[in-house]
Amino acid sequence: MSKTVHQRRPPASVAVAVDLVIFTVRDGRLQVLLIERGNTPYRGQAALPGGFVRDGETLDATARRELREETGVSADSLHLEQLRAYSEPDRDPRGRIITIAYLAIGPDLPMPQAGTDASAAHWTPVSPILDRQIALAFDHEEILRDGLERARSQLEHTTIATAFCREPFTIADLRQIYEAVWGVPLDPSNFRRKVLKTKGFVKPIGERRLPDIGRPAALFHRGLAEILTPPLMRSGTASISREEM
Amino acid sequence: MSKTVHQRRPPASVAVAVDLVIFTVRDGRLQVLLIERGNTPYRGQAALPGGFVRDGETLDATARRELREETGVSADSLHLEQLRAYSEPDRDPRGRIITIAYLAIGPDLPMPQAGTDASAAHWTPVSPILDRQIALAFDHEEILRDGLERARSQLEHTTIATAFCREPFTIADLRQIYEAVWGVPLDPSNFRRKVLKTKGFVKPIGERRLPDIGRPAALFHRGLAEILTPPLMRSGTASISREEM
DNA sequence: CCGACTTATGGTCAAGCTCACCTAAATGAC
């Protein structure tokens, strides 16, 4: 910050929190990690995991700590990026709380161990939330929507899709990530061509046969590239228009 | 926010501020609005304009207020978007201050009226800052770099370039924006074709002859579109690689 | 072992877009 002239005016007293939008793809559907609130307000309702910043802690550190404490997920090994700040004065009935939302993306994770803080955490498909069949506490639905749009956009321009996959993975695994997040079917052949043409996206190794049925698929690790050039754009085949966005 | 289980642990006491990266293009160069700091720390050094959030104020409102107070710029009529939060515990020697940076973009603006709070504000070309010939206070250089990268990226995917232009403008005006922000020359003919092909980017009207020399150019207003499909990508002609990014 | 089925992989082809040029048009300076 950097006030120059009129210095007088006490800074407002605000609390700063971090909320997490944690996505994964399980059985072909995009899912988000929610907790059931144990305290008022919104007691018993679903909410994004989160918590207050502590002294001497960066927001990134807060995000990693909450990830561990509330969900039992090891902070490394998954993609974590800042989304944005939410600051409506009345967004939290308890008082003035500004929250900085984070987007986290990981492979289908080992889930909540009972007995830990994470016991209230559970994966929930995203669609019923978007369709307003499940209501979230606070302004968390808005945060979720923003997080989803960010994730969809990042899939176009970066290689984060690989963060959804446990290594090693097949091209089909990767394609299913795109299909689940974008909500559209993609042509397997064309998808494959684009992924393989983009240098540094994926790196081949051996073979496998896991499919209960069908030809075995080649396996890959993540490549070194972070940014996709050219971008892998949605829009192509099916209709995205309905849904929301 | 949404703590569930262990509620005990007092929220850290933090102040929340907003800092502004305000860009414009003047005589072909990208410039940023800086103020000279009047108080310690970093007294006399250049810094981004900014200030503390007040009670009951959203961050957007803070950004608009500071824009007006510190720079004399009317908040409407220019593009304003949130960049991200900066939270290193020691980023400000005065104490724990988390800042949310905003990116603002406007046409070559009427500048600082002496006598107002804005008297310390002045436009500065961006390049000498990137080249470390001018040092900014706090972590403002990092914020500036992030703001620049966001602006460059937004030029690819959205129509904000028109926010740099005073209406009405010519295709050449628009092209100079791209050249100044991206730092690369563009082919006038190809640029024109892409802009005109993208529906909703610009909207034609009459003619004008402002060039001291040369054929008169058609004039345009901003179109209705916000998003560019397809994106207008950099990379094409010259080398971007060096610089920073 | 055989054929049906499933999924992966690979190829083809027309349409569209990009980039690097080239040419024409419109103006002021001389």
Added chain:
DNA sequence: GTCATTTAGGTGAGCTTGACCATAAGTCGG
């Protein structure tokens, strides 16, 4: 008029895209 300059518009090779087809390599049920 001629020239320099800038806008406007065109052309063609090369690449990418999307739709679609063909083949490969497995499993499964007989």
